[in-house]
Amino acid sequence: xxxxxxxxxxxxxxVAVAALSAACGSAKPSDAPLSSSGTGEHPEWSGLTxxxxxxxxxxxxxxxxxxxxxxDAPYEVKFARxxxxxxxxxxxxxxxxxxxxVGTVPPITGAAKQYGFKIVxxxxxxxxxxxxxxxxxxxxSPIQTLADLKGKKIAIPQGSSAHGLALxxxxxxxxxxxxxxxxxxPPAAGATAFNTGKVDAWSIWNPQSAIAVSDGARIIAKGxxxxxxxxxxxxxxxKSLDDPVRRDALADVLTRIARIFHWAQQNPEEYAKAIAxxxxxxxxxARATVEAYPFTVTRVLPEDIAAEQALSDAFxxxxxxxxxxxxxEITDNLLPDGFDATKLP
Numbered sequence: 116x117x118x119x120x121x122x123x124x125x126x127x128x129x130v131a132v133a134a135l136s137a138a139c140g141s142a143k144p145s146d147a148p149l150s151s152s153g154t155g156e157h158p159e160w161s162g163l164t165x166x167x168x169x170x171x172x173x174x175x176x177x178x179x180x181x182x183x184x185x186x187d188a189p190y191e192v193k194f195a196r197x198x199x200x201x202x203x204x205x206x207x208x209x210x211x212x213x214x215x216x217v218g219t220v221p222p223i224t225g226a227a228k229q230y231g232f233k234i235v236x237x238x239x240x241x242x243x244x245x246x247x248x249x250x251x252x253x254x255x256s257p258i259q260t261l262a263d264l265k266g267k268k269i270a271i272p273q274g275s276s277a278h279g280l281a282l283x284x285x286x287x288x289x290x291x292x293x294x295x296x297x298x299x300x301p302p303a304a305g306a307t308a309f310n311t312g313k314v315d316a317w318s319i320w321n322p323q324s325a326i327a328v329s330d331g332a333r334i335i336a337k338g339x340x341x342x343x344x345x346x347x348x349x350x351x352x353x354k355s356l357d358d359p360v361r362r363d364a365l366a367d368v369l370t371r372i373a374r375i376f377h378w379a380q381q382n383p384e385e386y387a388k389a390i391a392x393x394x395x396x397x398x399x400x401a402r403a404t405v406e407a408y409p410f411t412v413t414r415v416l417p418e419d420i421a422a423e424q425a426l427s428d429a430f431x432x433x434x435x436x437x438x439x440x441x442x443x444e445i446t447d448n449l450l451p452d453g454f455d456a457t458k459l460p
Contacts, residue, residue: 168215218276
């Protein structure tokens with residue numbers, strides 16, 4: 116990864132909060148694709164405010180403005196940006212945010228600490244050949260396979276989905292964490308370590324992975340089956356879920372988010388522009404990020420729960436968490452049965 120990305124990706128946990136409401140409709144273009152004249156429905160939602168966790172600058176805040184997706188909402192929406200998943204999950208548990216998306220591991224490590232949140236939806240990878248995260252090595256590295264990682268240093272954001280990928284990838288070739296040296300670093304510090312040769316490999320998600328690959332890094336393992344699942348997850352604050360009025364409104368928020376990202380998948384150039392504007396990365400890097408991981412927002416399916424449970428069990432067996440987690444118990448689907456983002460109006 117080149118130094119040009121550090122300014123955008125090296126932020127501390129919470130770096131941006133911005134509000135969107137019907138009152139700021141003038142910020143969108145007149146032909147915003149998802150806006151409407153307003154329904155006048157659900158007056159009980161008036162006055163509610165929801166804070167959405169943005170995991171690393173996914174373009175959601177800018178896309179919301181471009182599409183006008185929340186312009187007719189009777190509630191207010193704010194965005195809070197996080198570097199990676201574990202602090203976002205903790206924020207969801209404490210009520211600092213109402214909803215946010217993370218990778219596969221933060222819900223597991225969070226639940227092991229008895230945080231008050233639930234998994235409420237899935238970002239399903241739409242292309243079985245493309246992963247949200249990868250294990251990468253420098254372009255001139257002698258490492259060619261996962262087995263070659265034995266005795267090597269691997270940079271990993273601790274408690275993240277990239278941590279899970281590293282565990283599962285090592286397990287797939289008969290290695291354990293004792294056979295390598297995990298160097299636990301947040302994304303920005305991991306980028307520095309990787310770029311300066313202080314570690315031999317880096318387990319990391321997009322956009323960092325996609326940008327590093329565009330700069331010459333090589334992928335030695337993708338976060339794909341049979342090694343890993345191709346999902347991210349939305350988590351929500353349990354108190355918001357337990358309040359009937361807030362729960363119904365939050366379901367509406369999540370539905371609008373699904374519409375935003377369905378539109379984004381159909382308009383990749385606009386999606387890339389949104390990511391570039393939010394993060395400050397060059398547009399070519401943003402395009403690589405969009406191309407690297409197409410997805411759709413869905414309900415949490417039984418196979419998702421099974422995949423998360425297998426990952427949770429692997430973490431427990433490796434001693435990375437000290438409490439078994441029942442994934443079904445921390446799952447509470449917020450989207451209705453039969454939900455299909457591709458068929459939303």
